[in-house]
Amino acid sequence: MSNPVIDVSCVNKRYRGKIHALRDLSLTVPSGRIFGLLGPNGAGKSTLVKILLSIVKARGVRGVMLGHPIGHRATLGKVGYLPEHARFPSYLSGRDVLRYTAGLANVPSKHAKQRSDELLELVGMSERANTKLRTYSKGMKQRIGIAQALINNPEVVFLDEPTDGVDPQGRREMRDIMIKMRDQGRTVFINSHLLGELEMVCDNVAILNQGQVVKHGELAELTAASRRFEIHYQGDLPAELQQQFTADGFELTNQLISMPMTDALGAQPVIDALRAKQLVISELKQSRQSLEDLFIESIETAKQNGPPPEVPKKSPPPLAGFAPADESNEDKKGDRA
Numbered sequence: 001m002s003n004p005v006i007d008v009s010c011v012n013k014r015y016r017g018k019i020h021a022l023r024d025l026s027l028t029v030p031s032g033r034i035f036g037l038l039g040p041n042g043a044g045k046s047t048l049v050k051i052l053l054s055i056v057k058a059r060g061v062r063g064v065m066l067g068h069p070i071g072h073r074a075t076l077g078k079v080g081y082l083p084e085h086a087r088f089p090s091y092l093s094g095r096d097v098l099r100y101t102a103g104l105a106n107v108p109s110k111h112a113k114q115r116s117d118e119l120l121e122l123v124g125m126s127e128r129a130n131t132k133l134r135t136y137s138k139g140m141k142q143r144i145g146i147a148q149a150l151i152n153n154p155e156v157v158f159l160d161e162p163t164d165g166v167d168p169q170g171r172r173e174m175r176d177i178m179i180k181m182r183d184q185g186r187t188v189f190i191n192s193h194l195l196g197e198l199e200m201v202c203d204n205v206a207i208l209n210q211g212q213v214v215k216h217g218e219l220a221e222l223t224a225a226s227r228r229f230e231i232h233y234q235g236d237l238p239a240e241l242q243q244q245f246t247a248d249g250f251e252l253t254n255q256l257i258s259m260p261m262t263d264a265l266g267a268q269p270v271i272d273a274l275r276a277k278q279l280v281i282s283e284l285k286q287s288r289q290s291l292e293d294l295f296i297e298s299i300e301t302a303k304q305n306g307p308p309p310e311v312p313k314k315s316p317p318p319l320a321g322f323a324p325a326d327e328s329n330e331d332k333k334g335d336r337a
């Protein structure tokens with residue numbers, strides 16, 4: 001596997017010395033994938049992204065993004081960012097916003113026009129490109145926000161709640177855009193509450209709770225562990241089969257047998273037993289945990305394990321070869337975002 005694009009540890013953040021937003025967090029984001037960061041409100045998702053982008057300062061962060069220490073200036077030129085609740089001046093048109101952000105990102109003017117046109121097309125805003133943002137719907141502004149995040153042709157793009165306010169058709173288009181970005185070899189880092197949306201696009205996820213990662217990995221693997229087979233049947237299940245299936249650890253509810261199995265082979269004797277009793281099998285299907293189930297389960301487990309331990313205010317010295325994000329700049333009054 002290629003090197004991860006982000007590999008950080010010891011990420012701690014206290015706002016005003018009190019609110020402990022991130023606690024000794026470690027995170028690895030593989031290259032060229034769609035990565036989803038999930039967590040309840042206030043879990044620390046936006047704070048983490050802002051630290052990676054040097055918008056918020058944190059002490060003692062170890063690790064790298066795109067092979068360089070966090071805070072490396074040149075690396076920031078290779079990332080794109082759509083902040084949560086992004087606002088652009090309402091007197092600008094969509095095209096103006098792209099021209100403006102192209103300038104900020106040092107995109108040469110001879111490329112900026114072509115790039116803007118391509119991005120306006122990509123996000124479905126070509127027809128409204130020359131009208132002012134104040135006439136745009138929330139979803140249209142969000143589309144422009146995604147386009148500006150791509151203006152510098154980034155290797156990694158951070159999208160904080162990208163489909164906020166976007167209609168269902170628009171969400172599908174956004175998913176297609178993200179998949180296209182991944183297929184072009186970019187890494188897409190999404191913060192979102194919309195678990196159904198994330199489930200449809202993410203290759204990898206991490207679940208954050210109270211400033212710590214409580215679950216992470218490939219989405220398919222995380223949910224495969226809970227794979228089950230379900231048999232729907234018609235008729236009454238004889239008592240001896242009820243006993244046998246219960247002893248086998250199957251769940252029996254209302255003409256449905258749910259079995260914890262990873263392949264269909266194990267279901268065959270159950271089907272045979274049902275048919276031997278003249279029961280009609282009406283449906284056989286494979287199910288697995290949804291991302292929502294995984295999320296709720298992870299957060300519940302974290303709650304049962306109690307609050308995370310307090311991390312001492314003083315961070316350990318950085319490891320050789322891993323420069324911390326600007327330590328001298330730890331904010332005293334909150335962040336600078």
Ligand SMILES: Nc1ncnc2c1ncn2[C@@H]1O[C@H](COP(=O)(O)OP(=O)(O)OP(=O)(O)O)[C@@H](O)[C@H]1O
Pocket residue numbers: 015016019020021039040041042043044045046047048084334335
């Ligand atoms: N500028 C700030 N000053 C003080 N506290 C802050 C600041 N920004 C965030 N916090 C606090 O840090 C914690 C983490 O906030 P953060 O916005 O990172 O969470 P989040 O997971 O992105 O939440 P949401 O899903 O609601 O957007 C919260 O307790 C929040 O109140």
